[in-house]
Amino acid sequence: AQSVTQLGSHVSVSEGALVLLRCNYSSSVPPYLFWYVQYPNQGLQLLLKYTTGATLVKGINGFEAEFKKSETSFHLTKPSAHMSDAAEYFCAVSPMNRDDKIIFGKGTRLHILP
Amino acid sequence: DAGVTQSPTHLIKTRGQQVTLRCSPISGHKSVSWYQQVLGQGPQFIFQYYEKEERGRGNFPDRFSARQFPNYSSELNVNALLLGDSALYLCASRRDRVNTGELFFGEGSRLTVL
Numbered sequence A: 001a002q003s004v005t006q007l008g009s010h011v012s013v014s015e016g017a018l019v020l021l022r023c024n025y026s027s028s029v030p031p032y033l034f035w036y037v038q039y040p041n042q043g044l045q046l047l048l049k050y051t052t053g054a055t056l057v058k059g060i061n062g063f064e065a066e067f068k069k070s071e072t073s074f075h076l077t078k079p080s081a082h083m084s085d086a087a088e089y090f091c092a093v094s095p096m097n098r099d100d101k102i103i104f105g106k107g108t109r110l111h112i113l114p
Numbered sequence B: 001d002a003g004v005t006q007s008p009t010h011l012i013k014t015r016g017q018q019v020t021l022r023c024s025p026i027s028g029h030k031s032v033s034w035y036q037q038v039l040g041q042g043p044q045f046i047f048q049y050y051e052k053e054e055r056g057r058g059n060f061p062d063r064f065s066a067r068q069f070p071n072y073s074s075e076l077n078v079n080a081l082l083l084g085d086s087a088l089y090l091c092a093s094r095r096d097r098v099n100t101g102e103l104f105f106g107e108g109s110r111l112t113v114l
Helices: none
Strands: A002-007 A010-014 A019-027 A031-038 A044-050 A056-058 A064-068 A073-078 A087-095 A108-113 B005-007 B010-013 B019-024 B031-037 B044-050 B053-057 B064-068 B074-078 B087-094 B109-113
Touching: A002 A087, A010 A019, A019 A031, A019 A087, A019 A108, A031 A064, A031 A073, A044 A056, A044 A064, A044 A073, A073 A087, B005 B087, B019 B087, B019 B109, B031 B074, B044 B064, B044 B074, B074 B087
Parallel strands: A010 A108, B010 B109
Antiparallel strands: A002 A019, A019 A073, A031 A044, A031 A087, A056 A064, A064 A073, A087 A108, B005 B019, B019 B074, B031 B044, B031 B087, B044 B053, B064 B074, B087 B109
């Protein structure tokens, strides 16, 4: 079975500061890992994904995440926050190469302070 | 190319009524999934369809049903609506059956049950 835990339902950072959103997963088989972003009144958009290969994954809008198997983590980072980054972020897991559902975390709302 | 389109965008129903939500996937995408997103939570998997066959079902009661048509569009039906069914219903499409590819989400249908 798979599950996702996102630490912190709300995170506030100042504009220009480092963004760090934490995600830990549980999976009985090798996982695929995803980060999605949801802007108000919109659907979800894929930020980045880890499937195989390099454990440091770069995504859109300057975000990146590192898959750490030993820590079962997939934290999302961005060196310098921008006001436009204010949104809800969801970490998600799915078993590798399977015809299966994606399990989402409860989400972290990112607030950017001017 | 058009993205995933859903209709209606908003609707209000009363308890006990039935609702049908519609989804058109991205052209060329054969897999459609439905998710329920309750306010303040992450999306919860309801169904996945591929080539008109149900490929997965989440932990939802039998009041929830879906189908996929030959043109790969899909409908989600919910009978005997309860207050707790109030949520944003998201449809997502993917080109293939397995989960390597990106899930593309529509903007959702927001259902309010009074």
